[in-house]
Every structure is written in C-alpha cells, then in structure tokens.
Amino acid sequence: MELFAQIRRDARVEGLSVRALAARHKVHRRTVRQALVSASPPERKLRQGVSWRLEPFKVAIDAMLIEDTTAPRKQRHTARRILARLIEEHGAEELSYSTVRDYVRVRRAQIDVEAGRRVEVFIPQEHAPGAEAEVDFGEVWVVLNGVKTKCHMFIFRLSHSGKAVHRIYPTQAQEAFLEGHIEAFNEIGGVPVRHIRYDNLTSAVTAVVFGQGRQRQENDRWVLFRSHYGFDPFYCQPGIAGAHEKGGVEGEVGWFRRNRLSPMPAAESLDELNDRIRVWEAQDDRRRINDRIRTIGQDFAAEQPFLAPLPAEVFDPGLVLNPRVDRSSMVTVRMVKYSVPARFIGRKVRVSLRASEVVVFDGRAVAARHPRIVAKGGQSVQLDHYLEVLKTKPGALPGSTALARARESGAFTSAHEAFWAACRRVNGDADGTRELIDVLLLHRSMDAGDIEAGITAALGVGAVSADVVAVEARRHATSTTTSAPGGSGLDRHPGAHVEVNVQRVVSLTQRRLMDPAAVIAGLPPDTRPLPSIAVYDELLAKRTEHPAGTASKENIS
Structure with a gap:
C-alpha cells in the first residue's frame, strides 16, 4: 500500500512516465499501471501449498526421527536420506525435498525435547523502571446477568514492578485490544518508554515475516494507535516457543484467574465486574511477588516517575x-x-x-x-429515540418494543405508569398518551429523580398535565440544590434559606370532569368577589362623546 502511494505521488507531482516510475521504484511496469489505476493493491491469489502431500508419510518420518534419538550422532537421518527412504519404502514419488526438509526441521526439535535430549534454559532478566510492559488476553467464564458467559480478560503488566491492570470484555477484537491499552495507560498514568511485549495477536499483526527476525506486517490502525501514544512493540516468537519471552503476564493470567475469578464471579454487567476488579487491583498492591522485598505498590510508586507522559489528545478506540x-x-x-x-x-x-x-x-x-x-x-432499543414519532402515532406506544425494553430496564417507572393511566382516564387514550410523551421528553433536560418527584406531586393534587410536572420537577430540583450540603445555595443571603409555604400549582385547563359541579381535589373554595368592569364602562362613555371623525377640544387647542 505504501509503494502504491509513492508511485501515485511521483506520477502526480513529477509527471513521470510508466517506464520512469518502474525504474525508480524497481518494480515491473505492470505494477506501476496497477498503482495508477487504483490506490488499493489487487488481492493476491492464494497459493496452494504441497504440504498436504506429506500427510500420509508423517508417521513414517516421526518413526525415523525417534530412532535417531538413540542412534550415534553421525549416523542420524538427514532430510535427504529420509526422502530417499520414503521413495524406496513407501513410493512417495511426488514428494519434494523442500517439503520434507521443512517438516523435519520443526519435528526433529520437538521429538528431541520430548525425549529429554534438549533442556530449555531460562536466563533471569532485569527490567529497568518504566521501560517495559507485557500484554496478553486470557479466556474467563463469568455469570453475567444470571447466564454463564465466555468473556476475555485483557492484562497489562509492567515488567519492573509487576503492577497489572485487568479488564474483562465480551470480545478480544481490536476495539477491546485498544480500549484495554487506554484503560491501562490511564490507570498507571503513563506509557513505557522502551517497548511492550506481545504475541502475534491479529489485532496488531496481519502477517509474520519468517526468516527476517521479529519483523511483522502490522495493522494500519494499530500503527496509528502506537504512534499516537509513542511506544514500540516487541513481538515474541510464534507459538509456544515465544511464551517464555513474556512469562510475567502469562503467569499473571493464571494467578488472577485462580485467586480472583474462582469460583466464577456473578455480576449484572461487565461494568459492575470491572469496578470490582479495580478494588481487587488496589488490594494486590500490598502483595509481594515471589521473594521480593517490597510490595507491588511500593515498586510501582518508584517506577511511575520513569514512565512517559500521556498524550493530550484522546484516541477513539472504536x-x-x-x-x-x-x-x-x-x-x-x-x-x-x-x-x-x-x-x-x-x-x-x-x-x-x-x-x-x-x-x-x-x-x-x-x-x-x-x-x-x-x-x-x-x-x-431506547424509548427516547421514538418519542417524536409516537406523538403523532400515540396508538403505537402500548405495544412498542421500545416501551417493553424501557419497562425491563426500569427507565419507565411505576410513577410513569400511574401518570399515564390518569391521563388516559381524563383525556382519553390518544391525548393522554401525548401528555405522557411530553413528560418523557422532559428526561432530555432534567434529572429522572426530579421528574418522578414532579409526577408524584402533580398526581397528588389531581393534575395530569406535563406543564405541572415540569414546574414541580424544577421546584424539587431547586429545593434539593439549595438544601444540599456544599450546594450552590450556601453562599446566598441567610434569608434566602427561609422556607416559604407556597401553594402547589394546579392545572384547571387540562382537567376535564364528568360532573361539572364536582370540586377538584386539593382546591380551596374561592371566596373572592366577582371582578367589576365599571372602569371600562367609563371609557365607553368617553368614546360616545367623541365619535370617530370629530376632534376633541383638547386636540384642537
């Protein structure tokens, strides 16, 4: 992809011909034409290997290699001799030397280890403070909302202090891989300055380049992420052979799973479980690893100043x-x-x-x-996303999936149910449902607890209006803020804290009664005299004295 980008840039900026571009980048002219046509390289055809031809003869090859474990050193089978015996004894005419050689090279080492001829030696290592870390995933089972669920635990471990960060995700895809790094960097307050060790996870590595040391073809988004945070990766050898190169995090996976996740933890959500894990990690700071003199927390306190600072910009791991x-x-x-x-x-x-x-x-x-x-x-499904549509189609609300999910989650409370029932009883199904939707729209700008208190207050005086609920909810929010310790009301004049007995708002326009003579519950009797319009009658008299089209004496002078 980078080669195609360079070819297209040279052609665009310098106007080079196909032949000149091929000579500069040392590629065939066909490759140059492909780059000029499309920025994306064409997909390569998968090569069908010939290793499948070896399957019927692997047992015979293993027998020869096992025989070599007791044979004199200078009289063991070579790959060429094995191929010759396969042709003579088993008729393996279609096998090639390279196929047999590649299999023998790997299998001979495995058989030697199984026979005890080769002993793996691990050399103790010293890790500078803030220099290195290790990352891995481990499978875990949890009881999530009553269901046994397979999840994946991300582990980040500093090599010097042993400080580890654990997070459980429903997947080990790249978004979990990146989010785990961000959580770990924020938790430790920095980034290792040398490198972080990985096995060849597909979230970071797209291909292992054999024969070129630890060179890997990396995922583009992974390259962008590590460039953003400014750290280098260290990729271990493929397979089991590379597990000892990050033995610290490998052991951490087993230790945490045995000591913290056995028996299977039960939680309502992964957020709840990860909050519990944060408490366990704080407790692990008092633990000592093997025969170390100081605890993990003490070593981490000495290591933290050596970490590189976090970048100012936030990276979206999604x-x-x-x-x-x-x-x-x-x-x-x-x-x-x-x-x-x-x-x-x-x-x-x-x-x-x-x-x-x-x-x-x-x-x-x-x-x-x-x-x-x-x-x-x-x-x-969230009910809030459909409120504008439901206001024009109120009949669709009772059987909607959004309402069912809101009831299951507890967002649609018993107070909402009571208000809805009262609205439909007074205003009818359609208008009553619209009034409920107006109350639900209040959740976008007000706290749920205040709205629930407003609904209770409105129902207490027999009002079924969203306006009344809004007024009562704001009053409840104001009184809570004023009376809360340390709230914004503490710096006001002392007289502002004196409670005033205020009559609650009662809606008359939205209340329709079957019996007009009935008295609305909660309203005191009105003993005021009827208003007088005598003053306005005087204005009518003056208008008669000066009809339209004539001028008064005052205007003439």
Missing part, C-alpha cells in the same frame, strides 16, 4: 463504521440492531464500535449510546 438507518430507526452493527433518533431515518451515520458500547455520532455530537450486545440477532 472501529468506525457508516451504516444506513433503516425505516425502523435502527442501524445494524455486527448483525445486531441498535436504535437511533428517528430524524436519521434513511441517512448514513458514523458509528464507533467499542469493546463495551456502541456510540452513534451526529457530526461531533453523540446522537445515541448503547451497551454492546455480542449475541447475533440481538436488539438494543
């Missing part, structure tokens, strides 16, 4: 997608539907798919936020 909003005001992300405000129907929106949540943006503003659902075919 995978950016641009789905289109369907007619149900929902977007489909990874085979799961999430609701968005109805005004986006038919438009494409920007979605940030994160490890534990899905965020929908309208420009730079957040339009919707949902907890991420892993189960395919699931739905996450």
Whole structure:
C-alpha cells in the first residue's frame, strides 16, 4: 500500500512516465499501471501449498526421527536420506525435498525435547523502571446477568514492578485490544518508554515475516494507535516457543484467574465486574511477588516517575463504521440492531464500535449510546429515540418494543405508569398518551429523580398535565440544590434559606370532569368577589362623546 502511494505521488507531482516510475521504484511496469489505476493493491491469489502431500508419510518420518534419538550422532537421518527412504519404502514419488526438509526441521526439535535430549534454559532478566510492559488476553467464564458467559480478560503488566491492570470484555477484537491499552495507560498514568511485549495477536499483526527476525506486517490502525501514544512493540516468537519471552503476564493470567475469578464471579454487567476488579487491583498492591522485598505498590510508586507522559489528545478506540438507518430507526452493527433518533431515518451515520458500547455520532455530537450486545440477532432499543414519532402515532406506544425494553430496564417507572393511566382516564387514550410523551421528553433536560418527584406531586393534587410536572420537577430540583450540603445555595443571603409555604400549582385547563359541579381535589373554595368592569364602562362613555371623525377640544387647542 505504501509503494502504491509513492508511485501515485511521483506520477502526480513529477509527471513521470510508466517506464520512469518502474525504474525508480524497481518494480515491473505492470505494477506501476496497477498503482495508477487504483490506490488499493489487487488481492493476491492464494497459493496452494504441497504440504498436504506429506500427510500420509508423517508417521513414517516421526518413526525415523525417534530412532535417531538413540542412534550415534553421525549416523542420524538427514532430510535427504529420509526422502530417499520414503521413495524406496513407501513410493512417495511426488514428494519434494523442500517439503520434507521443512517438516523435519520443526519435528526433529520437538521429538528431541520430548525425549529429554534438549533442556530449555531460562536466563533471569532485569527490567529497568518504566521501560517495559507485557500484554496478553486470557479466556474467563463469568455469570453475567444470571447466564454463564465466555468473556476475555485483557492484562497489562509492567515488567519492573509487576503492577497489572485487568479488564474483562465480551470480545478480544481490536476495539477491546485498544480500549484495554487506554484503560491501562490511564490507570498507571503513563506509557513505557522502551517497548511492550506481545504475541502475534491479529489485532496488531496481519502477517509474520519468517526468516527476517521479529519483523511483522502490522495493522494500519494499530500503527496509528502506537504512534499516537509513542511506544514500540516487541513481538515474541510464534507459538509456544515465544511464551517464555513474556512469562510475567502469562503467569499473571493464571494467578488472577485462580485467586480472583474462582469460583466464577456473578455480576449484572461487565461494568459492575470491572469496578470490582479495580478494588481487587488496589488490594494486590500490598502483595509481594515471589521473594521480593517490597510490595507491588511500593515498586510501582518508584517506577511511575520513569514512565512517559500521556498524550493530550484522546484516541477513539472504536472501529468506525457508516451504516444506513433503516425505516425502523435502527442501524445494524455486527448483525445486531441498535436504535437511533428517528430524524436519521434513511441517512448514513458514523458509528464507533467499542469493546463495551456502541456510540452513534451526529457530526461531533453523540446522537445515541448503547451497551454492546455480542449475541447475533440481538436488539438494543431506547424509548427516547421514538418519542417524536409516537406523538403523532400515540396508538403505537402500548405495544412498542421500545416501551417493553424501557419497562425491563426500569427507565419507565411505576410513577410513569400511574401518570399515564390518569391521563388516559381524563383525556382519553390518544391525548393522554401525548401528555405522557411530553413528560418523557422532559428526561432530555432534567434529572429522572426530579421528574418522578414532579409526577408524584402533580398526581397528588389531581393534575395530569406535563406543564405541572415540569414546574414541580424544577421546584424539587431547586429545593434539593439549595438544601444540599456544599450546594450552590450556601453562599446566598441567610434569608434566602427561609422556607416559604407556597401553594402547589394546579392545572384547571387540562382537567376535564364528568360532573361539572364536582370540586377538584386539593382546591380551596374561592371566596373572592366577582371582578367589576365599571372602569371600562367609563371609557365607553368617553368614546360616545367623541365619535370617530370629530376632534376633541383638547386636540384642537
């Protein structure tokens, strides 16, 4: 991709010909033409290997290699001799030398280790403060909302102090990988200055370049992330052979799973479980690793000043997608539907798919936020996204999925139910539902507790108006702020704190009674005299004395 970009740039800026571009970049002219046609390189055809031809003969090869474990050193089978015996004894005419050689090179070392001929020696290492860290994922099982669920634990461990950060996510995709790093960097307050050790996770590595040391082909987003935070990766050897190169985090996975996650923890959500893990990590700061003199917390306090500072800008770890909003005001992300405000129907929106949540943006503003659902075919629906539509179609509210989900989550409380019932009894189904929707719209600008208190106060005086609920909710919010310790009302004049007995607001226009003679509950009798309009009658008399078209004496003078 970088080569194509350079070719296209040279052609655009310098106007070089195809032949000149091929000579400069040392590629075929066909490659130059492909770069000029498209910025994306064409997909390569997958090469079908020939190692499958070796499958029927692996048992025979293993037997020869096992025989070599007891044979004299200078009389062991070479790859060429093994191929010759396979042709003579098993008729393996189609096998090539390179296929046999590659298999023998790997399998001979494994058989030697199994026979005890080779002993792995681990050399103790010293890690400078703030220089290195290790990262890994581990599988864990938790009881999530009553259901046994397989999750993935991200572990970040500083090599010097052993300070570790653990976070559990529903997936180990790249968004969880990046979000785990951000959580860890924020927790320790910095970034290792030398490198961080990894195995060859697909979230970071797209291909292992064999024969060139530890060189890897990295994911573009991963390159952008580590460039943003300013650290270098260190990739371990592929397979089990590289596990000892990050043995600290490998041991941390097992220790934390045995000591903190056994038996399986039960939680209502992963956020609740991760909050519990933060408490456990604070307790682990008092633990000593093996025979160390100081605790993890003491070593980390000495190591933290050596970490590189965090960047000022925030990195969005989510995978950016641009789905289109369907007619149900929902977007489909990874085979799961999430609701968005109805005004986006038919438009494409920007979605940030994160490890534990899905965020929908309208420009730079957040339009919707949902907890991420892993189960395919699931739905996450919020009632607030459909309120404007339901106000024109009030009959669709009782059986709507959004209302059912709001009841399950507890957002639609018993106070809302009572208000809705009273509204329908007084105003009818359609108008009563619209009045309820006006109350639900108040949640966008007011606290839920204040609105619930406003509903209770309005029902207490027999009022079924959203305006009354709004007034009472604001009054409750003001009284709570004024009486709260340390609130904004403490710096006011002492007389402002004197409680005043104020009559609650009662709506008369929205209250319709079957019996006009009935007295509205909560209203005192009106003993005031009827108003007089005598003053206005005097104005009528003056108008008669000076009809239109004539001027008064005052005006003439």
